[in-house]
Amino acid sequence: MMQLIAPVISNKEVTPGMYLLWLHAPGLALQAEPGQFVMLRCGEGCEMLLRRPLSVHRAREGQIAFLFHKVGKGTEWLAQREEGDTLDLLGPLGNGFSVNPAAQHLLLIGGGMGIAPLVFLADKALERGADVTLLYGARAGECLYPEALLPSGINMVTITEDGLPGRSRSVVKKGRVTDITPQFFSQTDQVFACGPVPMYRTLVSQIKSLEKPLQVSLEIRMGCGVGVCYGCTIKTRLGLRQVCQDGPVFDINEIIWEEV
Amino acid sequence: MAVQIAPGHRNGLMLRNPVMTASGTFGYGIEYAPIVDIQRLGAIVCKGTTLEPREGNPQPRLAETTAGLLNSVGLQNIGVEAVIKEKSPIWAEWEVPVIVNIAGESVEEYALLATHLEGVAGVSGIEVNISCPNMSAGGMEFGSTPQMAARVTAAVCAATSLPVIVKLTPNVGNITEIASAVAEAGVHALSLINTLEGMVIDIKRRIPILGSITGGLSGPAIKPIAVAMVYKVAKVVNIPIIGCGGIVTASDALEFIMAGATAIQVGTAHFLNPNAALDILNGIEQFMEHEGVHDITEIVGAAHRCD
Ligand SMILES: Cc1cc2nc3c(=O)[nH]c(=O)nc-3n(C[C@H](O)[C@H](O)[C@H](O)COP(=O)(O)O)c2cc1C
Numbered sequence: 001m002m003q004l005i006a007p008v009i010s011n012k013e014v015t016p017g018m019y020l021l022w023l024h025a026p027g028l029a030l031q032a033e034p035g036q037f038v039m040l041r042c043g044e045g046c047e048m049l050l051r052r053p054l055s056v057h058r059a060r061e062g063q064i065a066f067l068f069h070k071v072g073k074g075t076e077w078l079a080q081r082e083e084g085d086t087l088d089l090l091g092p093l094g095n096g097f098s099v100n101p102a103a104q105h106l107l108l109i110g111g112g113m114g115i116a117p118l119v120f121l122a123d124k125a126l127e128r129g130a131d132v133t134l135l136y137g138a139r140a141g142e143c144l145y146p147e148a149l150l151p152s153g154i155n156m157v158t159i160t161e162d163g164l165p166g167r168s169r170s171v172v173k174k175g176r177v178t179d180i181t182p183q184f185f186s187q188t189d190q191v192f193a194c195g196p197v198p199m200y201r202t203l204v205s206q207i208k209s210l211e212k213p214l215q216v217s218l219e220i221r222m223g224c225g226v227g228v229c230y231g232c233t234i235k236t237r238l239g240l241r242q243v244c245q246d247g248p249v250f251d252i253n254e255i256i257w258e259e260v
Numbered sequence: 261m262a263v264q265i266a267p268g269h270r271n272g273l274m275l276r277n278p279v280m281t282a283s284g285t286f287g288y289g290i291e292y293a294p295i296v297d298i299q300r301l302g303a304i305v306c307k308g309t310t311l312e313p314r315e316g317n318p319q320p321r322l323a324e325t326t327a328g329l330l331n332s333v334g335l336q337n338i339g340v341e342a343v344i345k346e347k348s349p350i351w352a353e354w355e356v357p358v359i360v361n362i363a364g365e366s367v368e369e370y371a372l373l374a375t376h377l378e379g380v381a382g383v384s385g386i387e388v389n390i391s392c393p394n395m396s397a398g399g400m401e402f403g404s405t406p407q408m409a410a411r412v413t414a415a416v417c418a419a420t421s422l423p424v425i426v427k428l429t430p431n432v433g434n435i436t437e438i439a440s441a442v443a444e445a446g447v448h449a450l451s452l453i454n455t456l457e458g459m460v461i462d463i464k465r466r467i468p469i470l471g472s473i474t475g476g477l478s479g480p481a482i483k484p485i486a487v488a489m490v491y492k493v494a495k496v497v498n499i500p501i502i503g504c505g506g507i508v509t510a511s512d513a514l515e516f517i518m519a520g521a522t523a524i525q526v527g528t529a530h531f532l533n534p535n536a537a538l539d540i541l542n543g544i545e546q547f548m549e550h551e552g553v554h555d556i557t558e559i560v561g562a563a564h565r566c567d
């Protein structure tokens with residue numbers, strides 16, 4: 001964990017409302033693991049008392065990237081940052097995905113902004129020669145993450161609720177990502193998912209009979225991000241857990257989905 | 261910059277400086293250690309500790325408000341046994357004193373907590389949080405009547421040889437009455453304030469945002485209220501006061517000191533800046549140098565001289 005002031009390299013709206021922010025942060029880029037997050041200070045002075053947690057979207061050559069949606073005061077402020085500004089970061093935090101070094105076939109399931117940490121996971125897995133399939137679902141074609149930014153070598157299947165491809169050049173199916181997940185489970189060693197809670201609920205019922213390890217990343221309101229405030233506690237089948245410290249990545253079966 | 265927190269106690273509880281961390285915002289001191297030079301702090305007050313481990317309140321537990329933070333953590337903690345077994349051996353190695361914040365649901369529970377902490381290496385004092393609901397009195401806070409507050413204070417003081425601080429709640433009609441009663445009951449110092457009761461509503465869904473409906477407000481939003489309470493309490497007691505509530509900068513801290521606080525606690529500010537307490541300490545040092553103040557006690561209560 002470190003606290004640092006990082007200069008903004010670029011901040012672009014890659015699809016309507018979705019921003020890709022690159023920062024110069026060598027130490028952080030080196031330490032960060034896929035699935036971990038960083039707490040970003042937002043606003044001037046005490047305008048916003050809580051930092052905003054964002055998962056690491058990418059890290060390479062001394063730079064770190066975040067992908068976020070403009071949804072509230074904090075992200076609205078972040079969206080306005082431009083080259084030359086600096087940001088106050090605290091991280092990397094949390095456990096991150098736990099990838100079995102022997103796993104050759106990884107299946108990643110991303111819903112909406114859930115693609116953010118999965119791209120970093122894919123980068124690292126492809127680097128070590130694993131094969132990676134990403135099932136990516138979005139509300140509409142126009143919300144899709146730009147295909148050109150994905151790592152080369154990734155197998156991707158895209159599905160949108162409106163069935164439109166947006167700017168994507170690949171074939172896009174119509175429906176939800178969980179419509180197509182079952183057919184992919186059998187050929188994979190490990191499954192990683194990030195997306196909204198309803199997507200996880202569907203996955204739980206699908207995965208039950210398969211006995212495949214499936215890790216999910218949870219999102220929750222956080223105060224400190226480091227385990228001191230107990231603002232992020234959830235009840236799991238293994239007892240109370242702090243999402244910021246024990247998570248944000250959990251085994252899907254550990255979570256009591258009726259309570260989330 | 262040394263200050264004495266418990267002059268009425270045989271060891272005095274001497275702190276090397278007046279900047280402490282507030283309970284519930286700095287964990288057990290261990291969590292921030294990778295990025296904060298914790299040994300430079302005046303003291304660390306650990307998370308509120310109960311007799312048995314507590315699960316705390318339902319989610320959501322946090323809401324950001326204008327210059328404030330509303331929390332309803334509900335005293336989730338690992339319980340006193342685990343604190344003694346897992347945390348105190350680490351504290352025993354430290355230079356910085358650690359004060360254990362305790363909370364109970366009956367007078368007996370408070371006394372029992374103090375008994376458990378007796379003689380534990382690494383524990384330098386007890387801070388008694390009397391802002392929790394007293395189950396036998398129908399959920400009313402212990403700190404809400406002078407009689408109940410005094411009973412808890414006397415019971416804890418009788419059960420321990422450690423310095424005792426009682427932390428007052430602002431959710432009362434007249435805080436000076438409570439403060440006087442607690443001081444008379446034999447406490448060594450007072451800390452104030454704890455969080456103020458507050459609530460936020462999600463207008464789209466037409467429901468309270470917090471899982472437990474109301475919560476405790478902290479942060480800069482409560483600072484002027486806290487300063488006024490410290491000022492008023494300083495008029496009626498002659499034991500040290502530890503000021504707390506919305507302190508983010510050195511000038512915030514100095515306001516509390518001039519209102520009559522011998523030391524201060526930094527809470528919510530840590531979430532924004534984990535080094536807030538040490539930055540404030542540096543700021544106080546700079547102020548003293550600039551203003552020619554040699555001893556911090558010269559300015560404790562300075563604001564009272566003009567009335
Ligand atoms: C998340 C959180 C947890 C807290 N937990 C405790 C606690 O366990 N015991 C206690 O006496 N005060 C607790 N407090 C109150 C603080 O110690 C402090 O009195 C209050 O927040 C006001 O100071 P501040 O505005 O600097 O945060 C808590 C405050 C927050 C924000």
Ligand code: FES
Binds near residue numbers: 222224227233244
């Ligand atoms: S966000 Fe503070 S404990 Fe997890």
